[in-house]
Amino acid sequence: MISITMTINGQSVRADIPDNTLLVDFIREHQGLTGTHVGCDTSQCGACVIHIDGRSVKSCTMLAAQANGRALTTIEGIGDAQNLHPMQQAFHDNHGLQCGFCTPGMIMSAIDFVDNSDNPDEAAIRDALEGNICRCTGYHNIVKAVQAAVPKMDQ
Amino acid sequence: MYETRYTRPSSTGEAAEIISAADEGKLLAGGMTLIPTMKQRLAAPDCLVDLAGCGLGGITDEGSSIRIGAMTTHAEVELSGMVQSAIPAVASLAGGIGDRQVRNCGTIGGSLANNDPSACYPAAVLALGGTVHTSTRSLTAPEFFSGMFETALKDDEIIVAVSLPKPVRAAYVKFPNPASRYAMVGVFVAVMDGGITVAITGAGQDGVYRHDDLEAALTADFSPEAVDRVTFSADGLLSDIHASADYRASLIRAMAKRAVAAC
Ligand SMILES: Cc1cc2nc3c(=O)[nH]c(=O)nc-3n(C[C@H](O)[C@H](O)[C@H](O)COP(=O)(O)OP(=O)(O)OC[C@H]3O[C@@H](n4cnc5c(N)ncnc54)[C@H](O)[C@@H]3O)c2cc1C
Numbered sequence: 001m002i003s004i005t006m007t008i009n010g011q012s013v014r015a016d017i018p019d020n021t022l023l024v025d026f027i028r029e030h031q032g033l034t035g036t037h038v039g040c041d042t043s044q045c046g047a048c049v050i051h052i053d054g055r056s057v058k059s060c061t062m063l064a065a066q067a068n069g070r071a072l073t074t075i076e077g078i079g080d081a082q083n084l085h086p087m088q089q090a091f092h093d094n095h096g097l098q099c100g101f102c103t104p105g106m107i108m109s110a111i112d113f114v115d116n117s118d119n120p121d122e123a124a125i126r127d128a129l130e131g132n133i134c135r136c137t138g139y140h141n142i143v144k145a146v147q148a149a150v151p152k153m154d155q
Numbered sequence: 156m157y158e159t160r161y162t163r164p165s166s167t168g169e170a171a172e173i174i175s176a177a178d179e180g181k182l183l184a185g186g187m188t189l190i191p192t193m194k195q196r197l198a199a200p201d202c203l204v205d206l207a208g209c210g211l212g213g214i215t216d217e218g219s220s221i222r223i224g225a226m227t228t229h230a231e232v233e234l235s236g237m238v239q240s241a242i243p244a245v246a247s248l249a250g251g252i253g254d255r256q257v258r259n260c261g262t263i264g265g266s267l268a269n270n271d272p273s274a275c276y277p278a279a280v281l282a283l284g285g286t287v288h289t290s291t292r293s294l295t296a297p298e299f300f301s302g303m304f305e306t307a308l309k310d311d312e313i314i315v316a317v318s319l320p321k322p323v324r325a326a327y328v329k330f331p332n333p334a335s336r337y338a339m340v341g342v343f344v345a346v347m348d349g350g351i352t353v354a355i356t357g358a359g360q361d362g363v364y365r366h367d368d369l370e371a372a373l374t375a376d377f378s379p380e381a382v383d384r385v386t387f388s389a390d391g392l393l394s395d396i397h398a399s400a401d402y403r404a405s406l407i408r409a410m411a412k413r414a415v416a417a418c
C-alpha cells in the first residue's frame with residue numbers, strides 16, 4: 001500500500017491504495033468520477049485523457065502513485081450542465097458527438113491543445129487529436145467544434 | 156497488472172541502490188512502454204523505481220552538441236527553442252512521436268533504453284553520432300545499441316543524458332504505422348562536418364542500423380536521384396503483419412529520397 005495526496009478538480013484528496021493502482025481506476029473506482037472512460041488496452045484511444053498540471057495525459061497509462069502531489073482535472077472539473085465549458089458548448093452546438101463515449105477524452109485533449117497552441121488551425125487540430133479515437137462521428141464535426149471553441153476560449 | 160512496489164528516489168545513486176537490491180526491479184520513466192507491458196502482464200517487476208525525482212530533465216547547449224537529460228519528455232524536445240534552432244530534425248522527430256499525450260509523458264531516456272526496432276530516437280542518435288551518458292559511463296551509439304530491444308545497459312545502470320552533435324543539416328522522415336505512429340520505416344539523414352550518415356529505423360531485424368550504400372551514394376552526389384541508383388535488398392529486414400521485408404525495402408528508398416530532399 002502507498003499513501004498519496006493530490007488535488008482533483010480543486011479538491012484535496014488523500015488515499016491509501018495498492019501500489020499498482022492505475023490512475024484511471026483510482027479516478028473512477030475510488031473517487032467515483034466516472035466521466036473519465038476506458039476504451040482500450042493499448043494506450044491508443046484517448047477516452048481516459050485528463051489533465052495533470054494543465055497538460056493532457058492518458059490516465060490508463062499511469063499509476064496513481066505517479067500523480068502523487070500533483071493537480072488533476074477531469075471532465076467533471078471543467079464545467080457542469082448549467083455552466084458548460086466553451087469546448088463542451090461547442091461540441092453541443094456542432095453535433096461533435098454521437099454515443100459520447102470518446103467525448104470526455106476528446107474535450108480534455110482539445111482544451112489542452114487550444115490552451116497551449118499558437119496556431120490552432122484545422123491541420124493542427126487534426127494532429128492534436130491523433131491520440132483520440134472516435135467510432136461514431138467521422139471526426140469532421142469534432143474538428144468544427146474545436147475550431148468554434150477557439151475564439152470563445154480566448155475571451 | 157501484477158502486484159508491485161512503487162518507489163520514487165531523489166537521486167540516481169539511490170535509484171541504482173534500490174534497483175540492485177530488488178529481485179526484478181524496473182526503472183520507470185514516462186511509463187508509455189512499461190505500463191502497457193505491465194497491464195498485459197508481459198512484465199511483472201516486483202519493484203518500480205520512478206526516476207521522476209532524480210533531476211534528470213533539462214536541455215543544455217554544449218557548443219558543438221546539445222545535451223538532453225534522460226527524463227526530458229518528447230513534448231519538451233519538440234518545443235525547445237534550443238533544439239529547434241540547433242537540430243530542427245530532432246525537434247520535428249520528437250513532435251512526430253505517437254500523439255500529444257504520449258509526448259507529454261514519454262522520455263528520450265526511456266525510448267533509448269527500450270530500443271524498440273520501430274522507435275524514432277535511435278535513428279537520430281546513431282546518425283548524429285550521439286553519446287549516451289549513464290550513471291557509470293559514456294557510450295557511443297554503436298556501443299549502446301546492441302540489437303532489437305537490446306542495449307549495453309546493465310540492470311542497475313541508468314541513462315542520465317544523451318549528447319547529440321549539431322549537424323550541418325539533417326532530416327528525419329518516417330512512414331508512420333497508421334495506428335501507433337511508430338516508424339514502419341524511418342530514415343535519418345545527417346550532413347555532419349565529417350561526412351554524411353544515414354540511419355534506418357523500423358526496418359532492421361537487429362534494430363537501428365547505418366546504411367553504408369546510401370552513405371556512399373550520397374557522399375558522391377547528395378540528391379534524391381542518387382538514392383534511386385542504390386539497390387535496396389530485403390535481406391535482414393523485418394517482415395510482420397504491418398509490412399513485408401520487400402515493402403520495407405521499398406519504403407527505405409522512398410523515405411530516404413524524401414529525407415534528402417528535406418535536408
Ligand atoms: C500510442 C503510442 C504511440 C507511440 N508512438 C511512438 C512513435 O511514433 N515513435 C517512437 O519512437 N515511440 C513511440 N512510442 C513509444 C514512446 O516514445 C515511449 O515513450 C518510449 O518508447 C518509452 O519511453 P518512456 O519514457 O515512456 O519509458 P518507460 O515506458 O517508462 O520505460 C521503458 C523502458 O526503459 C527503461 N528506462 C526508462 N528510463 C530509463 C533510464 N533513464 N535509464 C535506463 N533505463 C530506463 C525502463 O525500465 C523500461 O524498461 C509510442 C507509445 C505509445 C503508447
Ligand code: FES
Pocket residue numbers: 037038039040041042043044045046047048049058059060061
Ligand atoms: S483507455 Fe484507451 S488510451 Fe487510455
Ligand code: FES
Pocket residue numbers: 096097098099100101102103133134135136137
Ligand atoms: S461519439 Fe461515439 S465514439 Fe465518439
